[in-house]
Amino acid sequence: MNARPDTTRKGHCALVGAGPGDPEWLTLKAVRLLQQATLLLVDDLVGDAIVALALQGRPTGSPTPRVVNVGKRGGCRSTPQAFIERLMVAEALAGERVVRVKGGDPFVFGRGGEEVQALRRHGIAVDVAHGITSGLAAASALGVPWTHRDHAHGTIIVTGHARDDGRPAGGPASGPDWPTLGAAAATGLTLVVYMGMAALDGIAAGLALTLPGDTPAAAVMNAGRTDARAVIATLATLVSAVREAGLASPAILIIGSVLREADQNAVRELALGYTRGLCQEGLASPPPQETGTRAARSHRSATLQSRPPTGRTTARSA
Numbered sequence: 001m002n003a004r005p006d007t008t009r010k011g012h013c014a015l016v017g018a019g020p021g022d023p024e025w026l027t028l029k030a031v032r033l034l035q036q037a038t039l040l041l042v043d044d045l046v047g048d049a050i051v052a053l054a055l056q057g058r059p060t061g062s063p064t065p066r067v068v069n070v071g072k073r074g075g076c077r078s079t080p081q082a083f084i085e086r087l088m089v090a091e092a093l094a095g096e097r098v099v100r101v102k103g104g105d106p107f108v109f110g111r112g113g114e115e116v117q118a119l120r121r122h123g124i125a126v127d128v129a130h131g132i133t134s135g136l137a138a139a140s141a142l143g144v145p146w147t148h149r150d151h152a153h154g155t156i157i158v159t160g161h162a163r164d165d166g167r168p169a170g171g172p173a174s175g176p177d178w179p180t181l182g183a184a185a186a187t188g189l190t191l192v193v194y195m196g197m198a199a200l201d202g203i204a205a206g207l208a209l210t211l212p213g214d215t216p217a218a219a220v221m222n223a224g225r226t227d228a229r230a231v232i233a234t235l236a237t238l239v240s241a242v243r244e245a246g247l248a249s250p251a252i253l254i255i256g257s258v259l260r261e262a263d264q265n266a267v268r269e270l271a272l273g274y275t276r277g278l279c280q281e282g283l284a285s286p287p288p289q290e291t292g293t294r295a296a297r298s299h300r301s302a303t304l305q306s307r308p309p310t311g312r313t314t315a316r317s318a
């Protein structure tokens with residue numbers, strides 16, 4: 001999305017989708033905006049390597065940008081959204097080249113819409129560089145497309161989390177209607193659930209009212225990062241598989257027959273990594289034995305990679 005040139009505009013702000021963590025997933029536009037920034041407002045789901053990239057390779061003579069972490073870290077409360085919006089507006093009006101860096105895509109459950117509205121209200125030019133959303137990164141980790149034509153004619157992207165103000169995301173009177181979504185998925189749609197871990201039991205139970213229990217279901221944690229982990233199970237066994245593997249947020253749930261196309265070689269190799277890594281450290285039990293049948297393959301649990309994340313190095317001034 002490009003802001004039209006407009007001489008009445010005051011200041012500039014860009015919303016940059018950082019993708020799942022690896023800088024290789026960034027668009028060229030995102031890299032340019034990051035390296036032109038004088039102020040970076042960084043969410044907690046943004047990988048350290050992305051911030052490092054913003055600090056390196058800058059045009060000659062370009063000052064090092066200030067880096068402000070505005071996400072929740074180390075169990076602290078997250079920075080209030082209204083504060084972030086006020087900061088973006090004030091700094092852009094003061095002449096900073098503000099870049100708001102968000103994990104995944106800014107417009108997929110990223111509150112980018114609210115931020116764009118706030119900036120526009122103040123006449124500030126807004127640019128958006130889209131990023132690879134974590135739902136896609138999760139599918140990619142398993143080697144499946146959202147919409148393999150043998151399995152799905154579409155995808156439902158949905159949040160499992162109600163809004164902080166108590167109102168459900170999207171505005172309807174109650175949270176996602178899982179039986180209705182399950183019925184829709186049963187017609188041949190892949191379900192991709194963001195923010196679903198806290199309410200996983202309810203989501204699985206609600207979907208199970210309308211979707212067969214043997215529908216393949218996966219959870220992918222830290223998709224697109226070096227510490228990615230995942231389980232592939234069924235709707236009936238997803239909750240126990242997630243618990244057994246110790247998966248937690250941030251994670252994406254994918255439910256649908258498209259998971260039958262998961263890259264078994266990659267999953268097997270990564271499952272061996274799981275056995276050697278976490279199991280030896282006593283943090284998790286090994287995945288069930290491979291039996292070789294298609295059903296067993298798509299229903300078994302497997303964990304992808306177990307390398308620890310790198311430490312963050314950016315300055316904090318929020």
Ligand code: SAH
Pocket residue numbers: 020045102103104105106107108109110132133134135138193194195196220221222223224225249250251252
């Ligand atoms: N704008 C982001 C989503 C933010 S909402 C995007 O496009 O990806 C936060 C939720 O995104 C998390 O609760 C989790 O469900 C998901 N998420 C973000 N990063 C993730 C990752 N690396 N792996 C798996 N899920 C992730």
